[in-house]
Amino acid sequence: MIAVQNITVRFEEKLVLDRFSLQFPENGLTALSGPSGCGKTTLLRVLAGLQRVEEGTVTVPRNPVILFQEDRLLPWRTVGEHISDVLPKSRRGEVSRWLELVELAGEEYTRPATLSGGMGRRLALARALALGGGLLLLDEPFTGVDAPRAERILGRIRALGVPVVLSSHERAVVELCDRVISLEGPPLHETSPAV
């Protein structure tokens, strides 16, 4: 089960989630949409176990993986090393598989400084996918990525068969998901099951 129940998150005076409950589908692609600052990142961080909740319960599959809104690439590591660094020795042969999935084949020895913004974003995404989590939490995964490419990559992510919750401001990306959860904010306090 993937759910949050009656959770409250507050940053000092600011109440972002107010006894907020939501059950997420356990398969396919779920998009979180809503205005900037409504709490999408906060909710993803809660699901990832990175954001403490004041009250309430959080239920997620084992080993959730989050793609942060920022790329967090390492200037001194090559594209390929970003992937091999997160793979156990027994899976080192998978580097090209993950680079192909995000259409970065041929860039294995490139360093982040010479990647375009969208290429860097795709590398950060590949690294998150390579981690092999039981739940993928993707915060704005396609910033700077053209829509046709994002569509192809999203199709491949769907084929991994892992439940995905993503946030996006890009309508084309949201429309490709199996369902959309619209968050109005702040603070979020409704109880609405996803369909």
Ligand SMILES: Nc1ncnc2c1ncn2[C@@H]1O[C@H](COP(=O)(O)OP(=O)(O)OP(=O)(O)O)[C@@H](O)[C@H]1O
């Ligand atoms: N660490 C923090 N300290 C204080 N306030 C925070 C912190 N993180 C988030 N907030 C506040 O919580 C609210 C929700 O932020 P959040 O990043 O979750 O929104 P979002 O919907 O993901 O926005 P965007 O679409 O712009 O990424 C905002 O008002 C933000 O200022």
